[in-house]
Amino acid sequence: MSEHFASTLSGRSFINPVTNETVISSFQVAQHLEGLIQRHIAPDCLPAFLHEATHHWCFMHTTGLAVSLLHQRALADAAAYRGEHRFDERLARRLTGAMMRYEAFMALQRPLAEGLALFAEFDLSSHGTLPRLCPVLARVADYFGPAVIASFEPEEHRDAVTRDLLDVILGSTRRRPDVVARRTDVLVRPADPEDGGYLPGYLLVKALWSAGMGVDSRLGDPELFFAYFIAYFYTDLGTIAQLLDEEDDLRAVDRLSEYFVERVVRFGHADHVAHLDEFLAQNENRKVHDRFEDWARHGNVRWEVDDTTSELGVRRLVALHDETLENATDEDLARNVALMFQRGVLSLGKHPVTIGVAAGSRFTVTSGETVVMTGTGTFDLPAGATADGRAEVSIDAYSGCAAITLSTADGPPSYWFSDDASEQWRQSFLNTRDAISQAEGESQEFLVLLRDVAKQASGVLYPLEIARDRATEATTVFTHLAVAVLTAAMENRAPDLDAVARAVELLEPSGLAGVFDRIRHVRALAWGGLVMSTGALPDLDTARKLFDEDRDIHGVAGDFDETVELIRRTGLEKLGNPLYTVRDGRPLFIL
DSSP, X not given: OGGGGGGGGTTOOEEOTTTOOEEEOHHHHHHHHHHHHHTTHHHXXXXXXXXXXXXXXHHTSHHHHHXXXXXXXXXXXXXXXXXXXXXXXHHHHHHHHHHHHHHHHHHHHHHHXXXXXXXXXXXXXXXXXSSSOOHHHHHHHHHSSHHHHHTTSOHHXXXXXXXXXXXXXXXXXXXXXXXXXXXXXXXXXXXXXXGTSHHHHHHHHHHHHHHHHHHOGGGGSHHHHHHHHHHHHHSBHHHHHHHTOOOOSHHHHXXXXXXXXXXXXXXXXXXXXXXXXXHHHHHHSOOOOSSHHHHHHHSSBOTTOOHHHHHHXXXXXXXHHIIIIISSOHHHHHHHHHHHHHHTEEEEEEEEEEEEEOGGGEEEEEETTEEEEEXXXXXXXXXXXXXXXXXXXXXXXXXXXXXXXXXXXXXXXXXXXXXXXXXXXXXXXXHHHHHHHHHHHHHHHHHHHHHHHHHHHHSSSOHHHHHHHHHHHHTTHHHHHHHHHHHHHHHTSOOOHHHHHHXXXXXXXXXXXXXXXXXXXXXXXXXXXXHHTTTOOOSHHHHHHHHHHTHHHHOOOSOHHHHHHHHHHHHHHHHSSOSEEEETTEEEEOO
């Protein structure tokens, strides 16, 4: 989405903290970017924004914090090891164990994270069950128009208007040919974790959504399911306990893998009614904890986990936090704080631009033929000169405040902040920019050292790769689980394991391309799920009408009824799931 950074500036004012100059206002953006916005830059950017924002939001939760702290401590251990100039077995084994569990967890959660990101792209919408929009949809509302339009409404109507406008934007975006093609491409990817976990993850999330709705109908709201699902997996104290295990060998990797896979399986029959009651109450009355230990103990979930394991997760998280942030050296602390702040900042993209300088340090930034910004700044360029530069737009994942960084190959960058960015946030952003380049440079150097030290300490040549491969292999069960759940959900019975194995064998090489004879029928299935996702298929007559209108998009010559009957029959025969049905008069695409 880097080429679409300009769309995020719509309706915002950006202020240079040095000159106090407002270089971009809503009027300037409307003037300079009108042609680009009319050519639908913002909708083009929306699917990628949803995907990346979901990844970011997942790692803003507790497991993301734990992984970040674990990695930062490993960097500090590597620096200490390097400073000793000798083999310190205790330090080396701690470092190796931490990095094996880090690599394993990243591999374990990848299908889940990719599945959630694809769910956000293709299925996420809001039915209003949550008292406030989840951060991903809130940022969409901020940066793609609904929040600005709703701000003109009376306060009591703003939330409903925002959600309605989100449905309109998501619905129109998901009927575009490129989005249908993107979803089709996902559906015909190999159902193999070695391919990145995209199709296994998406099938799994959709299957668990179906299973969750079978336990509690409130999960029929995609936004509630999305937010609850992330809390279930990314704030789980049991996962934290396994991730922060102090064992320094592959047995800890195996325990982490077994626990995580078991938790995924357990979601299918968890007590969602009780968990949702608690989740909604917490969402309604968000509590601020004064101490990190209080937040660790009371701000994370213990769903389906025994008290002993949960408390172990709390103790290990608090100990790692204190060691990394409370008791670190000044140099390590500055770097660690910068990296922690960076976790909350989402980069919308880095876009190549041309910077031209006139007299009096006035500059003009152009993207192609379009003027994007004008203002005053220092770029170490003589008057009349132009240079290639880069514009980067960053936003805070929770507050939505933003920063623009303009830089050339030489000379210091210039910064502008949206007018809703607090002085504290601005200063933290600037401090982070100063520290992050040093931290990133150290990270690359230390990663090489980490691998060398790990080989020495572990007794095997490639411990980090082995840990990652073992964890990836453990995720092969996700495709089997997804197919089994989808089969059981439709038939309301225990799945036939032989039939599940045959279905997985069909999906593994090329996804649904191995199920349907023609890709156009996969494309029709992709179209149906996208159009349905925002309530645009209220009845069969509407579905028939839209299917005919979008014939150039899905490419199917037959009519709607013939096509969905073929989908239903093929799905039942080869996957044990019709992939399409009608419920209460509404067409329902299951994938």
